[in-house]
Amino acid sequence: MNGIGRVAIAGLGLVGGSLARDLAARGVHVSAFDHDEATLRAAHDAGAVHAPLDASLAGSAAADIFVLAVPVHAAPAVLERAAPHLTEMPLITDVGSTKQSIAEAAERLGLGDRFIGGHPLAGSHTAGWAATRTGLFREARVYLCPGIRARQSATALAAALWQGLGATPVVIDAGAHDRLLAWTSHLPQALATTLAASLAAAGVRPHDLGPGGRDMTRLAASPAALWTGIALDNATELMPALAHMERGLAEFRAMLEQRDAAALERLFERGRQALDG
Amino acid sequence: MNGIGRVAIAGLGLVGGSLARDLAARGVHVSAFDHDEATLRAAHDAGAVHAPLDASLAGSAAADIFVLAVPVHAAPAVLERAAPHLTEMPLITDVGSTKQSIAEAAERLGLGDRFIGGHPLAGSHTAGWAATRTGLFREARVYLCPGIRARQSATALAAALWQGLGATPVVIDAGAHDRLLAWTSHLPQALATTLAASLAAAGVRPHDLGPGGRDMTRLAASPAALWTGIALDNATELMPALAHMERGLAEFRAMLEQRDAAALERLFERGRQALDG
Numbered sequence: 330m331n332g333i334g335r336v337a338i339a340g341l342g343l344v345g346g347s348l349a350r351d352l353a354a355r356g357v358h359v360s361a362f363d364h365d366e367a368t369l370r371a372a373h374d375a376g377a378v379h380a381p382l383d384a385s386l387a388g389s390a391a392a393d394i395f396v397l398a399v400p401v402h403a404a405p406a407v408l409e410r411a412a413p414h415l416t417e418m419p420l421i422t423d424v425g426s427t428k429q430s431i432a433e434a435a436e437r438l439g440l441g442d443r444f445i446g447g448h449p450l451a452g453s454h455t456a457g458w459a460a461t462r463t464g465l466f467r468e469a470r471v472y473l474c475p476g477i478r479a480r481q482s483a484t485a486l487a488a489a490l491w492q493g494l495g496a497t498p499v500v501i502d503a504g505a506h507d508r509l510l511a512w513t514s515h516l517p518q519a520l521a522t523t524l525a526a527s528l529a530a531a532g533v534r535p536h537d538l539g540p541g542g543r544d545m546t547r548l549a550a551s552p553a554a555l556w557t558g559i560a561l562d563n564a565t566e567l568m569p570a571l572a573h574m575e576r577g578l579a580e581f582r583a584m585l586e587q588r589d590a591a592a593l594e595r596l597f598e599r600g601r602q603a604l605d606g
Numbered sequence: 607m608n609g610i611g612r613v614a615i616a617g618l619g620l621v622g623g624s625l626a627r628d629l630a631a632r633g634v635h636v637s638a639f640d641h642d643e644a645t646l647r648a649a650h651d652a653g654a655v656h657a658p659l660d661a662s663l664a665g666s667a668a669a670d671i672f673v674l675a676v677p678v679h680a681a682p683a684v685l686e687r688a689a690p691h692l693t694e695m696p697l698i699t700d701v702g703s704t705k706q707s708i709a710e711a712a713e714r715l716g717l718g719d720r721f722i723g724g725h726p727l728a729g730s731h732t733a734g735w736a737a738t739r740t741g742l743f744r745e746a747r748v749y750l751c752p753g754i755r756a757r758q759s760a761t762a763l764a765a766a767l768w769q770g771l772g773a774t775p776v777v778i779d780a781g782a783h784d785r786l787l788a789w790t791s792h793l794p795q796a797l798a799t800t801l802a803a804s805l806a807a808a809g810v811r812p813h814d815l816g817p818g819g820r821d822m823t824r825l826a827a828s829p830a831a832l833w834t835g836i837a838l839d840n841a842t843e844l845m846p847a848l849a850h851m852e853r854g855l856a857e858f859r860a861m862l863e864q865r866d867a868a869a870l871e872r873l874f875e876r877g878r879q880a881l882d883g
Contacts, residue, residue, distance in 0.1 A: 523858055525877040530850075541791055554874075564863070579852055581800055581848060582852075599802075
């Protein structure tokens with residue numbers, strides 16, 4: 330596929346596992362490791378992984394691309410373990426929701442010339458091998474974050490990888506990525522989680538929700554450990570976004586307190602227009 | 607349908623219009639008024655309304671059921687206009703998202719014995735006749751709020767109306783309804799609107815959102831005037847729900863500030879479990 334013959338993947342969750350399925354379906358040789366033995370066996374049985382790897386990740390050395398697809402909080406340690414086997418790897422990439430800290434880890438490990446951070450906008454509240462499927466990345470945006478020392482050839486290979494799966498690569502600076510995602514993804518997740526926890530505290534049961542309430546709490550089902558890692562890793566950007574949202578809700582409440590219909594209607598109108606175009 | 611021969615409807619928006627379509631499809635004679643002439647004509651042309659009514663609503667007198675399906679802020683005035691023609695009406699009901707204030711208006715107008723507040727959980731961010739469709743209420747929950755003076759026969763007729771359309775009536779006190787809906791519907795709407803406005807203020811464009819961010823802002827497209835009316839009418843219940851949410855977000859932010867992974871993971875876990883069962 331696009332001149333890519335062999336790909337090694339560490340982590341067969343929703344993103345890593347779906348990536349393995351897509352690549353195998355396109356004739357790419359996939360080697361992979363997952364800390365859960367049953368997952369690794371299931372992926373092998375499904376034909377998505379041709380060569381299971383052991384925890385040393387030594388077997389990944391022969392691949393064209395190494396993809397780190399473990400939770401954000403685990404990523405630096407796994408990359409460190411893999412590093413000795415990546416000395417000749419043309420492209421080392423990942424799929425995490427934050428890009429700054431993993432880029433720094435890659436730089437520290439001497440992989441900065443071939444590491445291109447990656448983040449496909451294809452996650453969901455589902456998780457694990459059972460949630461994987463082919464076509465997950467079709468028409469998805471994939472952020473690519475080449476560091477300052479990254480080789481042009483590594484960026485091109487990362488773009489080719491995702492384009493081959495029907496996704497659209499968008500190159501962005503790692504810092505800008507983390508700032509943007511704090512608003513577009515991490516803040517929405519924090520809201521869904523806080524709303525769901527607030528509803529439970531207020532004694533509301535899930536079946537009391539209508540279609541709108543269900544939309545607004547769906548993300549709360551996302552894996553807790555995964556999101557703890559993302560939120561902490563991007564805390565610097567997420568905190569001001571949360572503070573902005575708190576102020577917005579306090580203003581909403583003040584408009585109600587003052588029975589200010591004109592201000593409220595302008596706010597609802599601003600919310601509507603924010604989504605146009 | 608269920609012994610219901612004629613229904614008069616004031617307002618042919620998403621809910622009133624879809625109700626007209628469903629009733630007409632089941633052989634019920636539908637008379638209706640809408641302040642928008644083009645809407646009334648379209649509903650007539652579509653066969654959903656057999657007898658267009660004028661603004662006096664005088665023609666509704668012959669119906670078995672009068673359904674008030676105008677925005678919450680307009681409902682009391684329209685009910686007052688209709689009241690002289692509802693002296694013999696076995697059931698007067700509505701479809702608004704708040705139930706306390708309209709019940710009080712009905713009581714003031716001397717309609718308390720036959721008024722049963724109604725609220726089908728079938729709204730959406732779409733609006734107007736163009737958004738109407740048959741089957742909107744299938745498998746939807748419909749809250750029914752009989753006042754203290756309501757006739758048992760009126761409650762039974764309201765239940766028969768919605769059951770005939772495949773919905774599930776749930777009887778609840780008007781005050782309890784408004785308290786519950788502040789959490790399950792009005793708070794989620796306020797969050798979606800505030801989030802969308804915050805994203806716009808932060809310079810985020812709609813196409814920057816992934817699937818999760820889109821879920822969390824979908825409701826912001828809801829009609830501004832309609833929701834201004836709902837929020838103001840239920841301000842007393844909505845304000846403490848907003849304050850609770852502000853505190854929840856501030857706690858989330860404090861956990862980030864303190865890099866408290868254990869507390870964060872417990873919070874994400876609480877959010878997950880809130881949706882189970």
